[in-house]
Amino acid sequence: MPSSQELLLELQHIVDRPIRVMVVCGTHNRAILRYDLRERLPRNLELVAGPGCTVCVMPAGHIDAFVKIAKQPDVITTTCEDLLQVRGTRESLASIRAQGALVEVISTPRDSLAIAEANPDKIIVYPAVGFEATAPGIAEVILDAASRGIDNFCVIPSIRLLPPTLDSLLDDPHLSIDGLLCSDHINSLSDTEAYTTLAQKHHLACCIAGFEQEDILRCLLNMVKQIRSGVTQVDNLSAVVYSSEEYRKAKKMVAEVFFAVDTIWRGIGIIEESGFVIRDELSLYDATRRFNVRLPDEEIQCQCICGMIMSGLGLPPDCPDFGKACTIEHPIGPCMLSVEGICASYYNYTLEHGRPAAQPLHG
Ligand code: SF4
Missing domain, CATH: 3.40.50.11740 (HypD, alpha/beta domain 2)
Structure with a gap:
């Protein structure tokens, strides 16, 4: 197996155009910050966050x-x-x-x-x-x-x-995502078919990976190779495999238990089924x-831009409150409160660890 250094070198060698990957899962986002991968990847390979933090998307x-x-x-x-x-x-x-x-x-x-x-x-x-x-x-x-x-x-x-929420986000022409880095949770019991449909509809390279540094780098390399050869498919590099x-x-x-309905996501809005x-x-x-208690389908407005960040349209340093009014000790939004939240991960692995503060997406 190639080392992380070898994988990074190969990525440096083959990324010859701007490529934008959405990191769907909060655990992956945290791992990327923990390993400081964003700073070590080729400049043309941009990673944005996705809506994959369950607590953060609760209105x-x-x-x-x-x-x-x-x-x-x-x-x-x-x-x-x-x-x-x-x-x-x-x-x-x-x-x-x-x-x-x-x-x-x-x-x-x-x-x-x-x-x-x-x-x-x-x-x-x-x-x-x-x-x-x-x-x-x-x-x-x-x-x-x-x-x-x-x-x-x-x-x-x-x-x-x-999948329906990613489908809706990917319809936004401003997002221009080339690939989805997915966690091996999707490999399990959710529909990999749904991701294959997404890949084909939005011309995406998709890859499923575990959470170690080498897993993520191999997955990014796989996606870059897919993109360079015009392939849109879901590749599984995870060790977790479920039987049919x-x-x-x-x-x-x-x-037997559930059916899908239109549902509200915090900061994103109502998404069909x-x-x-x-x-x-x-x-x-x-x-x-x-208990006759309704789950409301309207949002309570607040200053937090978690929704924009979880839609791939910004990063925590784009938020004026990040690391100032909003910290781990005094969180404003759910992305700072949850351990899976992208703002908490940025805070823990950039500001807290004394690394240079991460760059905003819209710097
Ligand atoms: S830094 Fe705080 S206020 Fe800003 S987007 Fe993140 S959680 Fe919301």
């Missing part, structure tokens, strides 16, 4: 709904750590926990079901925040609860689907129906 009104449900009597909200600190208009799950609400941090939706079994006198609510790759695991837990008659467990359906049987089973579970809701037959497991 403030939806966090308000999570908080409202968490404040109901006899409710235990079970959540991932990352969502805990994200504020709605005023409060977060962490702030209401400090005031006595029952909020527990868990690792998987199955932990939530286990808490439900151990606490039959409580209703356990799981805000299902994630992209399409998380849908099979959540569907499996809901079907398991239904088959075992566990009725004190329910989910706030907040799963977002990346696993894939078929996952799709079936997802179809870009989120999952729970089917009527399983409405007992839908916390929004159980």
Whole structure:
């Protein structure tokens, strides 16, 4: 296997025109900053961020709904750590926990079901925040609860689907993206077919990679070679491979539990069929129906430009508040609050580590 230095040299050699790649996933964006890759890549190879941070794309009104449900009597909200600190208009799950609400941090939706079994006198609510790759695991837990008659467990359906949103963003002629760097989450149970369709429609090179420095560089090299030879396809360089049987089973579970509806993304707006809701037959497991709380489809305006950054139209240094009014200690927007957020990654790996401050996209 070539070293990162050899891969960088080869990239320097073959990038002979401006190429713009969208780094879809927040974990990839963080890795790129951790390895300082942006500064070491050829000048013509530009990396912009995508909408792949699940917490960052949650509108403030939806966090308000999570908080409202968490404040109901006899409710235990079970959540991932990352969502805990994200504020709605005023409060977060962490702030209401400090005031006595029952909020527990868990690792998987199955932990939530286990808490439900151990606490039959409580209703356990799981805000299902994630992209399409998380849908099979959540569907499996809901079907398991239904088959075992566990009725004190329910989910706030907040799963977002990346392909329709990328499709909508890529329609913007100002974006002019040549390739998508995708994480191996898409390789799993979301549709690689959907990415193949995207690649063909928008003439993109796509490549799926793991999160190590060499994985990312090999993927960028693959995309540059695709672009140079006019190929538009999805190549998988990830070590994670799922069997067709696993894939078929996952799709079936997802179809049994969810269907896609038009859904709002923070800073981006409403995108057609870009989120999952729970089917009527399983409405007992839908916390929004159980508690009659609506997930609003309008945005609360704020000064933060996270939406623009997650749409590939800027980078954190383009924000006038970055590193000044908005820091890790005093975050304004969700991109600074979440560990997967692009502003937090920039802050941690440029300003905090004493490297020269990163350049804005529109410098
Ligand atoms: S630096 Fe802060 S205010 Fe600016 S875009 Fe990022 S999160 Fe929003």
